Amino acid sequence: MELKLALKxxxxxxxxxxxxxxxxxxxxxxxxxxxxRSETIAVHGDVPYGHKIALRDIAKGEPIMKYGESxxxxxxxxxxxxxxxxxNMDAMRGRGDL
Amino acid sequence: MSYQFMGYRRPNxxxxxxxxxxxxxxxxxxxxxxxxxCRQVQGTIGYFHHQGCCQLPVDLxxxxxxxxxxxxxxxxxxxLIVSLGCxxxxxxxxxxxxxxxxKPVEIIRIQELGGTSRAIQxxxxxxxxxxxxxxxxxxxxxxxxxxxxxxxxxxxxxxSGMASNCVxxxxxxxxVDLGATVVFGETTEFLxxxxxxxxxxxxxEDGPVGQKIYEIVDRMEKRAKSIGEDMRGGQPTxxxxxxxxxxxxxxxxxxxxxxxxxxxxxxxxxxxxxTSQKGLWIKDAPGREPEILTGMAATGAQFMMFSTGRGAxxxxxxxxxxxxxxxxxxxxxxxHDMDLNAGRIITGEATIExxxxxxxxxxxxxxxxxxxxxxxxxxxxxxxxFCLGPVI
Numbered sequence: 475m476e477l478k479l480a481l482k483x484x485x486x487x488x489x490x491x492x493x494x495x496x497x498x499x500x501x502x503x504x505x506x507x508x509x510x511r512s513e514t515i516a517v518h519g520d521v522p523y524g525h526k527i528a529l530r531d532i533a534k535g536e537p538i539m540k541y542g543e544s545x546x547x548x549x550x551x552x553x554x555x556x557x558x559x560x561x562n563m564d565a566m567r568g569r570g571d572l
Numbered sequence: 573m574s575y576q577f578m579g580y581r582r583p584n585x586x587x588x589x590x591x592x593x594x595x596x597x598x599x600x601x602x603x604x605x606x607x608x609x610c611r612q613v614q615g616t617i618g619y620f621h622h623q624g625c626c627q628l629p630v631d632l633x634x635x636x637x638x639x640x641x642x643x644x645x646x647x648x649x650x651x652l653i654v655s656l657g658c659x660x661x662x663x664x665x666x667x668x669x670x671x672x673x674x675k676p677v678e679i680i681r682i683q684e685l686g687g688t689s690r691a692i693q694x695x696x697x698x699x700x701x702x703x704x705x706x707x708x709x710x711x712x713x714x715x716x717x718x719x720x721x722x723x724x725x726x727x728x729x730x731x732s733g734m735a736s737n738c739v740x741x742x743x744x745x746x747x748v749d750l751g752a753t754v755v756f757g758e759t760t761e762f763l764x765x766x767x768x769x770x771x772x773x774x775x776x777e778d779g780p781v782g783q784k785i786y787e788i789v790d791r792m793e794k795r796a797k798s799i800g801e802d803m804r805g806g807q808p809t810x811x812x813x814x815x816x817x818x819x820x821x822x823x824x825x826x827x828x829x830x831x832x833x834x835x836x837x838x839x840x841x842x843x844x845x846x847t848s849q850k851g852l853w854i855k856d857a858p859g860r861e862p863e864i865l866t867g868m869a870a871t872g873a874q875f876m877m878f879s880t881g882r883g884a885x886x887x888x889x890x891x892x893x894x895x896x897x898x899x900x901x902x903x904x905x906x907x908h909d910m911d912l913n914a915g916r917i918i919t920g921e922a923t924i925e926x927x928x929x930x931x932x933x934x935x936x937x938x939x940x941x942x943x944x945x946x947x948x949x950x951x952x953x954x955x956x957x958f959c960l961g962p963v964i
Contacts, residue, residue: 479920481734491730491816493918495901523901524730524816524881538818541733545764545822558818560804565819567763568796568803 478503480515480527484542489526489558490515491540497521505529519557526558538563575750577939578711579718579874580649583674587714588646589874589939592617592890593702595652595695596639598666599624599659605682606654609695615703616652617889621866621956625660628961632660637843638957641870643670643677644845647890649706650676652699654691657683676705711941717751719939720846722868722876722891723830724758726861728808729815729881729899733826735917735924736879736898742928743877743935744832744852753850755840755871756831757857757864759792760807764821765828769854773836784839788856807859811882815899827859830879842958846872861886863958865893875938877931885909886954887946892938895945896931911945 480490480503490505497503498520506512517527526540532552537544550562579587595618597606603620610618619642623635643651643666651670655663663679671677678698682691723740725732744754762769766789773782796803808817817823837851844855857867865888868876875892878884880899883906887893897903900915907913912931916922938944946952 483734491734493731522814522816524899526730526816526818540822541825543765543768543821543825545825546819559816560813560818563818565802565804565821568760568793568807568820570797570800571802 480505482507482529483540486539486542488529488532488539490529491524491526492517492521493524495523503527515555517557518553518555521557528552528554528556528558530554575716575936576713577716577719577936578941579714579939580646580709581712581714582646582649586646586673586872587718587874588649589892589941590647590890591649591706591709592647593650593652593699593706594619594643594648594890595654595699596643596666597621597624598639598653598655598661598663601625601656601659602654602682605688605691605695608692609652609654609699612696613699613703615707616699617952619866619889619955620953623957623959626964627660627959628964631959631961632662634843634959635957636661636665638866638870640666640669641843641845641872642866642890643675644673645869645872645890647874648675649709650702651678652695652702653677653679654695655679655681657681676702678702716747717850719747719752720871720873721747721752721754721935722871722873723754723756723878724861724864724868724876725761725827725830725879726859727880727882727884728812728817728823728826730817730826731898731915731918732879732881733829734898736881736896736914737826737830738917738924739896739912739914739927739931740830740877740879741832742924743931744830745834746928746932748832748834748852751850753846753853754832755846755853755855755868755873757855757867758827758859759788759856760796760820760859761824761827762789763793763824764819765824769828769831769836772833774838781836781838785836785854788839788854792858815882840871842867843870845870858958862954862956865891866955866957875935877935879914880910883909885946885951887944887952888955889952892944893946893952894931894935894938909945909949909951
């Protein structure tokens with residue numbers, strides 16, 4: 475079976491990016507970090523190529539971390555394995571609407 | 573290890589990677605005449621922008637400075653200014669400043685010549701003279717430290733920050749270590765990552781360069797927020813979002829990877845040119861392609877290295893643009909537009925260093941005259957000048 479790979483950039487990250495096609499609800503992906511460590515996570519929902527999943531439960535309002543930095547905040551409670559994108563996280567910069 | 577490329581020596585001591593005659597309309601109203609000249613005369617390129625009249629004085633100066641610096645850029649061997657006659661830009665200053673670099677410059681004035689057809693005839697005659705005057709110039713060996721590389725990412729997705737921008741960062745570090753100059757911009761795409769850049773500034777985060785980085789980001793964010801909307805949808809773009817980028821912060825943190833790791837020497841304004849500066853510099857320019865490519869060419873960059881994930885095909889009239897593609901699926905679909913496949917990093921087939929060395933080899937070939945894919949396809953017509961105020 476083709477390896478379904480997701481990459482975690484920094485130790486502080488709570489999301490990883492999936493670089494594989496055909497990820498559907500329940501698919502298991504192998505999350506790797508730069509130190510070569512890996513963990514298998516079952517994905518909740520269909521996730522397109524290049525999109526993110528949560529590496530742990532993230533409460534509403536908590537920062538979403540990638541590259542070891544905040545890339546926004548959770549707008550809903552997020553479970554480990556959930557698809558993370560604009561439906562459950564918000565940018566915090568350039569927000570003239572706030 | 574030292575490297576050389578074969579460049580065209582300009583009278584002011586700069587070296588070009590191309591040897592073009594630039595047709596420069598001083599205002600949008602002179603574009604059609606300029607286009608007719610370019611269609612007829614081989615070896616010319618045109619800067620067909622949309623500015624130059626009925627603008628605030630600060631913008632008219634900006635347009636004049638940008639067009640003048642494009643004419644002074646080392647890939648341009650000679651220039652023909654096409655003036656209407658009543659525009660707000662200072663076309664006489666363009667002629668003087670470009671001529672001061674020692675290049676041949678001519679000007680035609682449409683109203684004075686008696687209209688379109690007469691101006692086209694005079695322009696074709698002038699452009700033909702200029703092309704014949706400069707086209708025999710031979711390339712000569714030049715040290716790599718004379719290179720100014722512009723960098724940019726466009727049509728990004730999540731592969732950009734994890735593959736193609738890492739490759740450009742590798743090349744940027746190598747060029748800076750060899751004594752060359754590297755310029756990056758896209759101030760909008762510093763939002764959320766500005767503290768990382770400010771800490772890399774010469775003199776630290778609290779020094780004048782570090783503070784200037786915070787200032788240009790704040791200026792850009794205030795301008796976007798002043799409309800009262802969420803920036804999202806405009807930045808990141810719908811294409812970025814479809815590619816997995818969820819916020820401007822995520823896009824920014826991936827974008828700044830392409831600047832590498834070297835100290836940031838200072839911040840250039842949009843229309844500034846490089847004089848004797850070396851090392852890594854920031855240019856305060858927005859991310860949209862026509863405006864930043866223009867600003868980077870006006871800097872004096874001989875070429876640009878451009879990272880993409882979703883597939884941005886365009887170039888610039890006088891600056892070769894090398895496309896580094898981070899997404900292996902896009903490279904497979906758009907290989908005729910992409911110069912190098914950095915998607916092999918994502919699939920685990922190659923390392924950042926391996927693709928970085930390939931990119932370095934490729935840039936030497938492009939400096940020596942090898943056409944990039946966008947140049948060979950003639951996909952380099954779009955350009956424009958980033959202005960601050962409204963059309964009035």
